[in-house]
Amino acid sequence: MTTNRPKIKVASVINRKYLAFRKLGEGGCGVIYEVAMVKCPGRRFACKAETTVFDEDPTLPMEHKVISKLNEKNSIHCVELIEKGQGENYQFIVMTLLGPSLDAIRSTLPTNKFSTYSALVMAIQALDSIREIHEIGFIHRDVKPANFAIGTLGTPKQRLLHVLDFGISRQFLVKDGDGGGLRIRKPRRIVPFRGTLRYCSVAAQERKEQGRHDDLWSLFYMIVEFVKGSLPWAGIAEEDKVIVMKEDVTELFNGIESECAMFAQHLSILRYQTKPDYDLLRDLLLNVFVRRNFNPQMKVDWEKGGRYDSHFEKKTSTLPAVTEKDMTEVDLAKILNVPGAERNITMEQIMAAGRVTNDDEGLNTAQDDTIIEEDGGPKSNRPKSQPASNTPTDVSKKVRRRYVAKTPSVHKVELIEQNWKKKQEEAQREKILKNVAAARRTKEDFIVPEDNTIVKKKHGGGKTESTTTTTTKSGKNSEEHISLT
Structure with missing residues (x-):
């Protein structure tokens, strides 16, 4: 619904620091x-905003959480989180601005597929x-x-890839008691569908809990599409x-490298x-x-x-010249x-790799993974008229939703502004030096007479430097005389 959109449009000022550009x-x-x-109009970022509507499950808090953790690990494949905050009817995060997605790039290609090297x-x-x-710890x-x-x-x-959009991610590693260790969250019996039909795994379509291998199935489908141009079920x-069609891998494996089949x-x-x-x-x-004799310099x-x-x-x-x-x-x-070979x-x-016994006991029965689960057991945002079968309703307990705090990353923003001011001062000094050099050049006369002798005469009674250059029919310099008078 348009009424639930964040109140942001082109030229809106966000948090008194950012101007919405497009x-x-x-x-x-x-x-x-x-x-x-x-304060630094040449610095551009991406601002993602989401309305704070209580009948909608927020995704921005999960996005902020995952990006923050990846930033802590200094991941080069993740955007940098600049700031977080809250506006009139929305919460927002500001992060580094990237180029086009792989989907946009592929749709621009005349064949709709990448070269094997790029893929x-x-x-x-x-x-x-x-x-x-x-x-x-996230899927x-x-x-x-x-x-x-x-x-x-x-x-x-433009050669570096970044992963985006963690709004529907799920934490699969949780704390294991008071010992500080981690354990894998047990899968739920009832799982709502999350993902995109074209790229999701078969297990996701069957409403099973998604694990690490489900993300990799999606990657496998991506690789096939990159190389062949489309997927059979597109x-x-x-x-x-x-x-x-996903379970029948015959058509998928046809026309791709044997290693891709082994991947699957x-x-x-x-x-x-x-x-x-x-x-x-x-x-x-x-x-x-x-085997294809590719190298990173290609x-x-x-x-x-x-x-x-x-x-x-x-x-x-496409970006304005002012943009850094x-x-x-x-x-x-x-x-x-x-590697060399x-x-x-x-x-x-x-x-043999990764073969383990399948232990499905003690499944979690929580249905809504947008609710924070307490150590005492999972909770659900199921309507009050439909209480959990094994848990009495407690209307006094309020559902805790995740929200992005208003506190901005002040230090990071101030650092950006200081760096911008420093660059502006350096640019101003460079401009002054160029103006001085230009003023110095205007005090010299350059005379080009008919005999192709360039005479440079300085004002103020200085010496005159005469340079004579003669050329052959081929246009190359054959003789050069320099004399001072």
């Missing part, structure tokens, strides 16, 4: 804008970013090309038909509790990279010199860490 997207009760800092570079980085999310639950974006086009960071809305074979033996063998999956992708499709660079030339200069661009170098060789991986290793 809308980047919207959905549900949220919206995302490109914003400029009022591998993106797939390896996507795998690394998903692994980082799992290592901090993304909506892995798809639209939730991965490169840095700004035309900058070194455009089909009937879930039953999609499940049947490993995922097929994993369960909710099982930890995927990320190193093995990464080595499978790197084996293709090495160009990805969208950068200058890449296969489809002509389709992105105009997009590299992050020109930090990206060491792709270090990110990919390509292929790793010998057998199907026995694929099937």
Whole structure:
């Protein structure tokens, strides 16, 4: 509903610090804008806002939580959180501004598919970013090309991939008693669907609890789409038909590298509790990279010199000249860490990795994962007329919702403003030096007579320097005389 939208539009001032510049997207009760800092108009960020409506499950708190934890781990595949706060009818977070998503890039390509090199570079980085999310104890639950974006086009960071949109993520690692250890959350019996039909796993469609392997199934579907241009079930809305097509891997495996098929074979033996063998999956992708004689110095499709660079030339200069661009170098060789030779991986290793017994006892029966679960047991936001079967209703207990606190990251914002002021002062000094040099040049006369002798005469009774240059028919300098009088 439009009435539930955040009260933000182009030219709105957010938290007295940010000016809404243009809308980047919207959905549900949220919206995302490109914003400029009022005090530093050249610095642009992304501001994601969500209405504080009580009949809607908030997603921004989870987004803030996951980004904060990834920032603590210094993840290079995650945006940097700049500030959080609350407006008139919305809460918001401000983060670094990125370039186009992989979905937007692929739709721009004439073939709707990436080159094998670009597909591998993106797939390896996507795998690394998903692994980082799992290592901090969360499942993304909506892995798809639209939730991965490169840095700004035309900058070194256009080769670096970032993972986005953690609004429907779920924490699967929780504290285990008072000992400070962690344990895997037990899966629930009833799970609402979370994700995107085209890329979600079969288990997600069957309303089973999503684990780490479900994120990787989504990545596998992404890789197939990158290489082949489309998925067999693209455009089909009937879930039953999609499940049947996903379970029939014959068409998926046709036309892709054998390592991609082995990638899927490993995922097929994993369960909710099982930890995927990320190193093995990464080595499978790197084996293709090495066998094709690729190297990190090659160009990805969208950068200058890449296969489809002509389709992105105009997009590299879409931002105004006043906008500061992050020109930090990206060491792709270090990110990919390509080995010197292929790793010998057998199907026995694929099937043996991660094989565990399936323990489904003691399932959690909570239905709504947007509610904070207490140590004493799960809670549900089920209507009062439908109490939990084993728990008496208690109308005195209030459901605790997660909200982003109003307190901004003052130190980080002030640091940005100070750096901007310093750069402005440096630019002013450089302008003054250029003006002085220009004024000095105006005091000199440059005379070009008909004999091609350039006479430079200084005012104030100085010496005159005469330079004679004669040229041959080929246009090259054959003789040069310099004399001082």
